[in-house]
Every structure is written in structure tokens, then in C-alpha cells.
Amino acid sequence: MSELTKLGFSPGLTSTEYSLKLLSEVSESFSKISELRALTKAYSSIVSRVKAERPTSAQAINLLKDLGVEIVKSMEEKADLSYVKKNVLEFVEKWRNRIQRELSEVSRIASRRISSGESILTHSRSMCVVRTAEYIVSEDKKPIFYVTESRPGMEGLVLAEELWRMGHRVKLIVDSAARFFMKDIDLVLLGAEAVAANGAIVSKVGSSLISLAANEARVRVFVLAPTSKLSIETLFGELVQLPEGDWRRLMPPGVLYTLPENYRARVPLYDVIPPDYIDGIVSEKGLFAPQAISYLIKEVHGGWPLKTISLESLEKELSKLVGGEVYGDTD
Amino acid sequence: MEIPIRVVQIADDIKAMRIRGAGKIARAAAEALKIAAIEYRGPLDESSFKKYMAYVANLITSTRPTAVSLHNAVLYIMSKVRAVSGGVDDMRNAAINAADKLIQESIEAISRISEFGAKRIKNGAVVLTHCHSTAAVSTIINANRMGKIVKVYSTETRPFFQGRITARQLLESSVPVIQIPDSAVRYVMNEVDHVVVGADTVTSNGAVINKIGTSQVALAAHEARVRVFVTAETYKFSPMTAIGELVPIEMRGAEEVVPLDWIKSHPGLEILNPSFDVTPPEYIDAIVTEIGVIPPQAAINVLVERLGWALEEFLQSEHRPVFGEV
Numbered sequence: 001m002s003e004l005t006k007l008g009f010s011p012g013l014t015s016t017e018y019s020l021k022l023l024s025e026v027s028e029s030f031s032k033i034s035e036l037r038a039l040t041k042a043y044s045s046i047v048s049r050v051k052a053e054r055p056t057s058a059q060a061i062n063l064l065k066d067l068g069v070e071i072v073k074s075m076e077e078k079a080d081l082s083y084v085k086k087n088v089l090e091f092v093e094k095w096r097n098r099i100q101r102e103l104s105e106v107s108r109i110a111s112r113r114i115s116s117g118e119s120i121l122t123h124s125r126s127m128c129v130v131r132t133a134e135y136i137v138s139e140d141k142k143p144i145f146y147v148t149e150s151r152p153g154m155e156g157l158v159l160a161e162e163l164w165r166m167g168h169r170v171k172l173i174v175d176s177a178a179r180f181f182m183k184d185i186d187l188v189l190l191g192a193e194a195v196a197a198n199g200a201i202v203s204k205v206g207s208s209l210i211s212l213a214a215n216e217a218r219v220r221v222f223v224l225a226p227t228s229k230l231s232i233e234t235l236f237g238e239l240v241q242l243p244e245g246d247w248r249r250l251m252p253p254g255v256l257y258t259l260p261e262n263y264r265a266r267v268p269l270y271d272v273i274p275p276d277y278i279d280g281i282v283s284e285k286g287l288f289a290p291q292a293i294s295y296l297i298k299e300v301h302g303g304w305p306l307k308t309i310s311l312e313s314l315e316k317e318l319s320k321l322v323g324g325e326v327y328g329d330t331d
Numbered sequence: 332m333e334i335p336i337r338v339v340q341i342a343d344d345i346k347a348m349r350i351r352g353a354g355k356i357a358r359a360a361a362e363a364l365k366i367a368a369i370e371y372r373g374p375l376d377e378s379s380f381k382k383y384m385a386y387v388a389n390l391i392t393s394t395r396p397t398a399v400s401l402h403n404a405v406l407y408i409m410s411k412v413r414a415v416s417g418g419v420d421d422m423r424n425a426a427i428n429a430a431d432k433l434i435q436e437s438i439e440a441i442s443r444i445s446e447f448g449a450k451r452i453k454n455g456a457v458v459l460t461h462c463h464s465t466a467a468v469s470t471i472i473n474a475n476r477m478g479k480i481v482k483v484y485s486t487e488t489r490p491f492f493q494g495r496i497t498a499r500q501l502l503e504s505s506v507p508v509i510q511i512p513d514s515a516v517r518y519v520m521n522e523v524d525h526v527v528v529g530a531d532t533v534t535s536n537g538a539v540i541n542k543i544g545t546s547q548v549a550l551a552a553h554e555a556r557v558r559v560f561v562t563a564e565t566y567k568f569s570p571m572t573a574i575g576e577l578v579p580i581e582m583r584g585a586e587e588v589v590p591l592d593w594i595k596s597h598p599g600l601e602i603l604n605p606s607f608d609v610t611p612p613e614y615i616d617a618i619v620t621e622i623g624v625i626p627p628q629a630a631i632n633v634l635v636e637r638l639g640w641a642l643e644e645f646l647q648s649e650h651r652p653v654f655g656e657v
Contacts, residue, residue, distance in 0.1 A: 173604075
């Protein structure tokens with residue numbers, strides 16, 4: 001067992017990486033389909049897996065909803081398997097491009113907020129933050145990145161290494177030291193899992209504590225979140241469910257055995273940053289106050305009243321159109 | 332000058348943090364001075380003995396230059412030695428008696444603090460604690476015996492995972508405890524009734540220096556209107572701060588945070604490891620000491636009451652005293 005594993009190093013995917021992986025899986029599983037009825041099963045099994053693996057990722061949920069709408073639309077146009085498959089593959093390509101385009105726009109806008117010689121604190125590991133750091137490499141701004149190790153998972157080590165490889169000055173700190181260093185920080189940059197309608201942000205656990213400490217020290221907090229992470233459901237009062245883990249998120253079994261038999265751990269994976277602690281949300285459409293998110297939702301999804309469609313209703317509709325069972329997944 | 336091997340061992344153990352925690356290092360320092368006094372084999376004149384004891388005192392305090400309890404303990408014993416006007420035997424006895432008294436009082440202090448502290452915990456309480464503090468753990472165990480504790484959240488406390496010691500000790504006393512990562516304190520704070528932590532140092536204005544992360548725990552508690560109790564023996568109050576000295580925060584090695592090979596394979600990537608942070612008095616509801624529960628703003632009273640003799644010395648010397656010639 002490596003020393004890092006003993007410490008609990010087990011970084012997961014960022015939500016952007018998860019979405020990109022999801023797109024690859026969608027194209028792979030749909031290209032294998034040989035009969036129309038199997039569409040329902042393929043779609044449902046991906047939906048239920050995402051709900052179990054990454055229920056917080058608004059981007060993944062939005063992507064799946066778009067996919068469901070695309071399949072239903074294609075079926076209604078032409079109930080032909082190869083036609084639907086072609087459209088799904090095009091959809092995957094379109095979403096891939098969208099994610100890449102959003103990433104570069106968000107990082108371009110965010111990079112403008114970084115002035116020469118500033119100290120930037122970041123938590124966890126966000127692709128938008130990585131790309132922003134990449135963007136400013138050539139700009140001679142010489143920022144200093146303070147990176148928290150970000151337990152559970154410790155993906156901060158991966159981010160610290162990435163920034164260090166780019167040639168940035170990096171200072172790695174433990175999560176507990178965020179407030180200690182806050183007085184040296186000019187700017188906090190955070191990524192997001194989901195943006196709620198009231199401008200609250202779901203992000204890696206610890207983000208809300210850092211935002212609180214930033215607020216206390218009057219340090220600005222910017223969240224980098226493209227519009228594909230807007231959680232439309234929250235506009236209708238839905239709560240974002242925050243999954244939790246246990247000791248496995250903190251240590252390998254070998255370390256648990258050194259602890260008392262009845263040792264228990266509660267490991268929240270995400271938390272919610274209230275809009276009051278956020279100075280701006282950087283989307284590919286510009287920098288918004290968190291309070292203006294409902295406006296952004298309207299911009300992106302058309303006028304009021306918003307039409308929303310749930311994954312469940314999409315699954316049902318699909319099963320009506322092509323047959324096959326919903327939730328009938330046994331493998 | 333010949334220093335007893337056990338004294339050197341204790342100094343090494345404090346330096347390497349094999350002996351850690353403000354109370355334990357104070358008692359260890361007292362023990363070391365006591366051993367040094369007993370095993371003194373030098374010439375039987377006062378000035379040789381004083382020189383020898385001063386050398387040992389400096390050796391011990393240099394292991395953790397920022398640990399107030401260590402300095403207070405050494406200062407206390409040395410002041411008793413210096414007050415003796417008789418011969419080496421009297422001085423030796425003064426050192427032994429002072430060390431014994433300090434060790435005894437330090438142990439009694441914990442039981443008094445836990446008694447006072449437990450009273451402040453309400454029935455059905457959910458308590459959150461950070462790092463490992465004997466005084467805080469004793470307080471929680473005492474409150475649990477009184478049937479007041481529903482649940483305790485204990486933070487892991489990176490980089491050293493002292494929270495695991497806390498969890499173990501609480502479990503051994505049948506206290507229901509759940510470990511959380513340090514980053515999750517704000518997440519659970521809505522459920523919490525009291526934060527109970529220890530202290531490394533209390534300053535004259537009532538700020539508390541404690542394990543890194545304590546100040547953001549207190550901040551999150553303050554935001555959620557959760558009461559914060561600091562348990563601290565009076566020898567953790569810093570007389571130095573009364574003359575305006577700042578408490579230096581110890582920056583420890585990177586290898587405590589990540590493995591050595593990771594550090595070596597990332598040259599130039601800085602790893603900053605501050606051991607402590609400062610919790611401002613406005614985030615603290617009460618400091619529980621063995622002489623009573625006080626608001627943090629009354630810290631100066633404790634300093635005058637308990638460490639008045641040291642204050643006098645500091646005021647006269649106007650700098651951190653060294654213990655005679657080395």
C-alpha cells in the first residue's frame with residue numbers, strides 16, 4: 001500500500017470529467033443497440049447509474065434529460081433504429097463540444113478577474129479552475145495558488161501537481177488551514193457541481209467553510225460554473241440531495257483495523273455555499289451575481305413559465321414509444 | 332556539563348512530538364527538571380547548580396519554542412529554585428517540590444475543568460470537538476456520565492489525525508462519537524449544540540491559540556450561533572502576551588502532510604504546515620479553567636491571579652528571559 005493511499009488519497013472525477021466519461025459511455029452503449037426496444041433499457045440503465053453515482057451533478061442530469069428529449073424526438077420523427085442512433089451520436093458530439101466551449105469561455109472570463117501577483121485560494125479540483133490556470137500561464141501574471149488537500153479524496157494533490165507542472169507557484173495546505181491563510185488571499189476560485197435557482201452553489205464539501213472564511217476576511221469568492229450546471233429543478237423547490245460516505249472515503253481498510261472496532265465516520269461529499277458568500281458566478285455567458293441566476297436560467301431555457309421535464313417522465317415516454325421495460329434492468 | 336540521559340530523552344520526545352499536548356509537555360518538562368535536580372553530580376556550590384539547571388531549562392524550552400505551557404512550567408520551577416538562598420540541597424529540594432506540585436496541580440486541573448465544563452453542557456447535547464485535548468475529552472466524558480450527550484462529532488484533524496485519539500478515548504468511555512473530515516465542520520454545524528475544544532495558549536486579550544483549524548470551527552459555530560467553550564488550564568495563559576509580544580505560530584515540516592517521496596518528486600511545490608491558528612475572543616463564549624469559567628475578555632485576570640510572578644519578571648526584563656547564563 002502506498003503512503004498516499006494510507007493517508008486516504010483516492011481522487012474522483014470532477015463533474016466535467018464525469019460528464020465527458022458519461023458521453024463516451026452513451027455513445028458506446030447506444031452504438032451496440034440492435035433493436036428499438038433496447039433503447040429504453042440502455043437509457044434507463046444509464047439514468048439509474050448516474051442517479052446512484054453522481055446525483056449532485058446538474059451537468060450530468062441536464063445531459064441525460066437532453067439525451068432523453070433527443071431520443072423521443074428522433075423516434076417521433078422516424079421510428080428507425082439507425083436514424084435514432086445517428087442522432088444520439090451527433091448529440092454526444094454536440095454536448096462534447098458544448099462542454100469544451102463552455103470550459104474555454106469560463107476560463108477566459110475568469111482569467112480577467114486575476115490581476116498580477118494575486119494569491120488565489122482554491123479547494124478540491126475543478127476543470128474550470130485548471131483551464132483558468134492554463135489560460136493565464138502565458139500572461140505573465142505570476143499568481144500564487146493556495147491549494148487545499150481537500151479531504152475526502154485529497155484531489156487537491158492532483159490539482160497542485162497540475163498547476164505546478166504548468167509552472168505556477170503552488171502552496172499546498174491542509175483543509176484546516178484555509179482561515180489561517182485567508183488574510184494572504186486576494187481571490188477564492190471554486191468549481192461547482194450544481195447551481196441552484198437562488199444562486200446557491202453545490203460544491204465539494206468544505207467549499208462553504210472556505211467561502212465563509214473568505215466572507216469574514218472580505219476576500220472575493222468566484223464560482224466557475226457554466227450554464228450546463230444550472231439545476232432547473234431547484235426553481236420548482238426541489239432540494240438537491242447531498243450524498244454521504246463512510247470511513248472508506250477517509251482511509252483504506254488496512255488503516256481502519258488500527259482503529260477501535262466501533263469507530264464510525266460520517267463523510268459528507270458536497271456542501272452548499274449560500275449565495276451571500278458568493279461575489280460572482282462565472283458562466284460562459286458572463287459573470288453574474290448569484291441573485292441573477294434565475295435570469296440566467298430564463299436566458300438559457302427560454303421564457304417563463306419554464307418547461308421542465310423529469311428523467312422519470314422521459315423514461316416513461318420512451319418506453320411508450322419503443323416498448324421495453326422501465327427500470328427493468330437486471331444486469 | 333553532564334545532562335542525565337533521561338532528561339535528554341524527554342527533550343527529544345517533546346521535540347519529535349512523541350510527547351504532545353500542552354498539559355503533557357508541561358508535566359514532562361517538570362519531570363525532566365526534577366530528574367535533573369535529583370541526578371545532579373556537579374560541584375556542590377550554588378552557582379554551579381544554578382548554571383546547570385539553567386542549561387537544562389534552556390534545553391527543554393528550546394524543544395518547542397512556542398509552547399507556552401512548557402515555558403510556564405519551566406519558568407515556575409526555576410523561579411522557585413532562584414528564590415532559595417540556602418545551599419545546593421535546598422535548591423534541589425525546591426526544584427523537586429515545585430515539579431511535584433506542578434504535576435499534581437496539572438492533573439487536578441483536568442478534573443476540575445471537566446467538572447465545570449460538563450455543567451455548561453445542556454441535556455441532549457450534540458458536541459463537536461477538534462483535534463485531541465485531554466481537558467475537552469474529560470469534559471465530554473463527564474457530561475456523558477451525567478447523561479447529557481447524544482452525539483459527539485470529532486474532526487480527523489489533519490495532518491496528524493489526532494482526532495483518531497479523541498475518537499478512541501471517547502469510545503473507550505462509551506461516548507457515541509462520529510468522526511468527520513475537517514472540511515465537514517460547517518456541514519454538520521446546524522446539528523451541533525456546543526463546540527468544546529482545548530487550547531495551546533491563551534493570550535492576555537482572550538484569543539486562543541490552538542490546533543490549526545480551530546479558528547474556522549469557531550467561525551462556523553459563530554455563524555450558526557453555536558456556543559464555543561475552550562477548556563484550558565491556567566498554565567496555558569501566556570504572560571508574554573501581556574507585554575505585547577505576539578505568539579509565534581510554529582510552521583512544521585512538509586513531511587507531516589504528504590509522504591517524503593511526493594515532496595521529492597515535486598521540487599518547488601511548497602507545502603505549508605502551520606501547527607496552530609488564532610481564534611479571536613469574539614468567537615469564544617467561555618474559557619473553562621480550573622479556577623472557574625471566565626469570558627475570554629477576563630483572561631488578564633487569570634494571568635494576574637495565577638501568573639503574576641511571571642508577569643513581573645516579564646515586565647522587568649521586557650523580553651523573553653533566558654534562564655541565566657548558558
